[in-house]
Amino acid sequence: GSPQQAATGGDGASSAPVKVGLVYSKSGPLASYGKEYLEGFKAGLDYATKGSNKVGKRTVEVTEVDDAGDPAKAVAGAKDLIGKGHKIIAGSTASGVAVQVSALAEQNKVLFVSGPAATDAVTGAGKYTFRSGRQTWQDIRTAAASLGDVKGKKVTVFAQDSAFGQANVAAVKSVLGGAGATADEIMVPASTSDFTPFATKAHDAKPDLLFVAWAGTTAQAMWTALGQQGVFDVTTVVTGLDIAATWPTYGPVAGKISFLSHYFAGAGGTEAEKAMTDRVTKAGGTVDLFTVDGFTAAQMIVHAAGSTNGAAGDDADAMVKSLEGWSFDGAKGKLTVRAEDHALLQPMFNAKLTGGATPRAELVKKLEPEAVAPPVATKK
Amino acid sequence: MSTLVLLTLTGLGLGALYFLIASGLSLIFGLADVLNFAHGLFLGVGAYATWWAATYAPFGVAVAVGVLAGTILAVAVELALIRPLYARPIQQVLVTVGLSAAGVALLQAGWGADPLTFTKPGWTATTTRVLGAAVPNDRFLLIGAAVAVFAALLLFLRRTRYGLIVRAGVEDRAMVTALGIDVRKAFTVVFAIGGAAAALAGALAATYFGSITPGLGGSLLIFAFIVVVIGGMGSLTGCALAAVLVGLVQQFANYYAAAGVGEASVVLLLAVVLLVRPGGLTGRTAT
Amino acid sequence: MTAIVKRWWPLAALAALVCVPYLQIPVPGVLPDVLNRPGSLQLIAICLLFAGFAVTYDLLFGHTGLLSFGHALYVAAGSYTANIVVTKLHWGWGPALIATAGVGLLLPVLLGAVALRVRGIAFAMVTLAFAQVGSILVMSARITGGEEGLSLSDTPEIFAGVANTFRLYWLALAYLVLVVLVVRWSVESEPGRVWRAIGDNERRVTVLGLSPYRFRLLSYVLSAFLATLGGVVHLLLLGGSNPQITTSAFTVGLLVMTVLGGAGTRWGALLGGVLYTYLDQRLAALAGSDAVAGLPAAVRLPLEQPQFILGVLFMVVVYFLPGGLAGLSQHLAGLSRHWRRAT
Amino acid sequence: MTSTVLAVDGLSWNAGGARIVSDVTFDVAEGEFVAVIGPNGAGKTSLFNLISGVQRASGGTVTLDGADITREAPQRRARRGLGRTFQTSSVFASLTVIENVRLAAAAHRGSCLRLWRRASSDAAALAVASEALERVGLADRAREIAGSLSHGDKRKLEIAILLATDPRVILLDEPMAGLGAGDVPALTQVIRSLDRTILMVEHHMHVLLDLADRVAVMHHGALLAIDTPEKIMADPTVRDAYLGEPL
Amino acid sequence: MSDAQRSEPDSTADLLQIQDLHVRIGGSHILQGVSFAVPGSGVTALLGRNGAGKTTTLRAVLGLVPRTGTVVFDGEDVSGRRPYEIVRRGIGYAPEDRGVFGGLTVAENLRLAERDPSPRYDLVYELFPELRTRAKQAAGTLSGGQQQMVAIGRALLNDNRMLLVDEPTKGLAPKIVTEVAEVLERAAATVPILLVEQNLALVRRLTDRAVLIAEGRVAYTGTLSDDPERLQELLGVSRV
């Protein structure tokens, strides 16, 4: 046949399985995020299909593609999946991958549920793009919520000089600046090997709140430098809580940081969380930060595909319609897919670490979805 | 004032770290003319071995274990990979590229991609007040180690014939043998020392960063390259000078100029030095 | 008979490659899907594109003896320039191509003019430095999207959508053919001989009245220009630009491909590029396969690391096949000649 | 006397803290053959390096056809018609013998930057190259890789390369060094037939006396004397510094 | 084939015996069965046209090129030894292209060659005073002749039992050629020398014993004066 015909695979018969493609980091630098996501996804699928692994009469067939954090591999994998007739794609551990796969999904009218990637850019990226995790805005709102009244206060963002850090700075300026605080930033190159100059700057700035936005392997050195230069003596420090494996890297200052958390094991306190934890533990995994993203993604996909007894599994537009505005009970609590921009409204948490060398996370406060909702992103 | 002191001392500390990483690279490059891309791997192996040993033994012993591991690896690499390729210098460099990729992947297979926490031993975790500045003690450790390594390597080069043999061997290996010298042994010794220096740098970098990842060596290697080249390829003294220069420039630029200028300024410093003095700060000599 | 085969097989191979989108051949295990499906076509297209990059790199390294650690800069310049003009400035594709061509000429002329003042490892390091600055800029600038990259907002209609992957495939193939023809031609041209001669004895070239600097610059600009064009193909193929293509690791990848295939040989860089890219893209899938999952941990864990397999493979080639894969084919040809003569 | 082609005036070069060529002055007339002799380390090769531009002079001037070329790059000087060989054989080892010479011919014809032109299609350059090889007696080895030639053949190839660039002034640095007794007369013949303005460093006295119109003697970087071979051979200081007792 | 070629040398007096030496490099068969012996005193000249294989013969003796055949030094078969082991048995080598290390200083070049506990610097400096004054200069910047001095100096530094010297006067000024001839003459009084040399006058002054190589084979072994015509024919016919 002609090349174009060859490209449109998938027979669409109603008894055929619903094909779901997971494009995520099975290897590469974000492999442990990917592992959590996958465990969560499997648990979520089992939970949402009540153990049947079926939507309506159709079984769910999951294909995993390892992108190793490389957008080129992710795009190739996604194209392959779409070519083979997948109408549903989920995954993307890395923001770079999420942005690229989202564009592909929009072009090809395929449902895309983005995973742990926190970039705000995915929200409102298009008709077919959804997200199962939180976004930077929600992180910032969470931090702000823990502050109470910020009017007249001085907030400094200690941020990695990257898209991630810049997004944080922008969000802080908008959220806290809007609430009457003055916000400024200390941008730190991602490849810095000595944080002392920046820590000194942070100390000298003497803000009322220091918001730290750092992702990367040198986090430990950064916390040590902040501690040694006495930053904790002059200000309150807030940052996002990473996966449990990294908790020891906060070192001796762990107890002094106020954490905003997307999720940590036990934070949700919901039925769904219990179900998730049971399943993940039984499968030999552990529940952590990104387990919920996988779990939520599975819930969303099962709902979308099952909207017309499974037939919708091949109709992306129908699936989009069924997801938009949908509220459901997730592991974190009540989740809502906002119709306007597909942001996932969700509870967030304030936490602290206790226990010295082997830290444990403790819930300080659960913030309701509305309190941390991001502004509506303009649709492209 | 205290800021100045702090920046100077930590800048020196950073320079010391760069020197520790670059010295082994410089030694192997300057003498054996092999730009060793696996240097980062030697460093990583040193760091992981130290990390592993630190759970069983005191810090000093753990570092010794790390250095030993790096040395053994370097010797094995020289014997198995570099030696058979001595007539093909480009292939020597390339084989280290492959080794580096494979080795780092192996570290990742063994210990995962996530950072492993490396607990700083007692004293190094604290700070000392110097003229009002809180200087982290690990910087003093780094500076001390760098000075010791510098002295030891200078002694090696000045007092033994190995340096001479290897330099001559790079020019004309057959002729060195024709003078009745077992040139292969000298190459192995130089690699062993380069590997030991790398592993020591790895152990100390682990202490410095407080965590280790398989990619640790790779990310530091680029700075080591820059230091080696600015210093004048293969010149140990130049390497030390360049390390201090790069450390200080980076530290001060990061504080006084905008973010990122520190890194970019170092890279531009490299380009400028090379264009003005293609041989680096010092010409090309091995002492 | 054999002479005919020898002379025309590249054309036959090209014809076969052009026809691939019409061939509905199942190739289980080798490709992710049936030969002419988007998944397979995308994979082959990436392989062809990277083979093209490798050939441009070989022009520098294999044919001119310039070890550059900054080739990635030009691929990135192509991808990002076109992308920014289209996505951020909304000027459309015509201006994007003109701007990219301009950057692809101007940037290497400027940087090459400076970097080529030094030689050998110093040259490698200066190019590394330039590329590193480029990488830092891309990573931290807003207009490039930093580490998240920049997805292409306006894909030309004929390339949009997975159903049109076969056109992207043809585009990549066309790019590779262009690069091979240009590089092959330039190597056989007068300057090509001078490049070889400079590699042998630079001083001698000088006293013949030729300026080695100019010839090197010519090679550098030509190679960089071709790489910049490839950057645009890369942009279309991926539907976006990402900072991975700015890193020195990307350039080292090209170096590895070139050597793997055999630097400075007829088909070496092309072969190496295809093989390396194929393995790089596919090993992850193979490592995740059930066959590997059943192995004991000591064997399985390394095998699950594509970089491990690639690194080892590369070492094996460097070690046992000094001329790369192209050397292997010559070796085999020699053996078969030997064998024919013996019988 | 015919016109002066090459003039060297007060030429000096310092390196490594020492004065290696000091204040050398002489003229060479059109078609003249000047032999340069002197003890090892006297600065003969260095003088050639300064004239050909491989080294930059510290002082003094070099004039070619009335134009001051002291500050010009070696390739500019070569294009003005100044050709040279090196003391150690220097050919393009990975190219074939004919390619070595053809490249030189193409360089001379200024066609080397023509990216659009196939090297092998340059028939004119090829013809020049074949003729040059014929003249030095290497025609039957044209297809061999230059690197595999024996020492003597490499020396001949160098002369052929030189011939192909058709220089008007030629600097030859010990072209006979290492040649067997059998090859010396033949190469002498080739050099004689060049029929150009030539400066040649050579230690083979009989060759030199055979070819030279004048002999320049260098010692410790300075020009000790420049005169007819007979006068130079008779000069006791030259005998003392350079020739010594015959074997 | 001359009779001389087949005449077996007296094995007891010969320090170095070479039997059926073959060298193949990159597909070309360079030495095709070279056999001769070098007695334990005086100078033995190894003659032949350019490209005949003289240099290759010396390198093969030291094991610097892949070779088959036997090399017996002082009654011991050293064919299987590595080059540095052969050299340590007391062979000094001054190679054709001088083999100085250009990046090393003159002093370093000499220091590298030291093998004995008390190297004979006094002898070397007496012969070539320039090596003392230029001790700190990089050998690569030496003039051709000065480099030759370094090469010969290195061979004389140790108490060797045999010297292999390849074209020592190439590129030397006539006066130095005479001096080198004297040096070799003096050295030959104490140590046997296998000498490759194109300068026949010099060879005649040093010895009458010659081995002639042509096209990778021994074409003549005997005295120089024995058969001057034939010798002239073998050496002197130009190929041009």
Ligand SMILES: Nc1ncnc2c1ncn2[C@@H]1O[C@H](COP(=O)(O)OP(=O)(O)OP(=O)(O)O)[C@@H](O)[C@H]1O
């Ligand atoms: N770069 C340098 N640094 C220091 N000394 C140098 C340098 N280059 C050359 N020399 C010295 O300059 C002197 C002249 O060298 P040159 O090569 O010109 O001699 P030459 O007359 O050609 O001798 P020969 O006949 O042996 O080739 C020598 O003593 C040499 O050691």
Ligand SMILES: Nc1ncnc2c1ncn2[C@@H]1O[C@H](COP(=O)(O)OP(=O)(O)OP(=O)(O)O)[C@@H](O)[C@H]1O
């Ligand atoms: N490494 C090599 N590869 C290929 N051929 C070689 C090699 N070394 C020597 N030859 C060839 O072997 C032959 C003998 O070379 P050799 O150097 O031994 O000759 P020679 O008698 O010393 O000549 P000369 O008087 O020119 O120094 C020559 O034809 C030379 O081209």
Ligand SMILES: [Mg+2]
């Ligand atoms: Mg000279």
Ligand SMILES: [Mg+2]
């Ligand atoms: Mg020889």
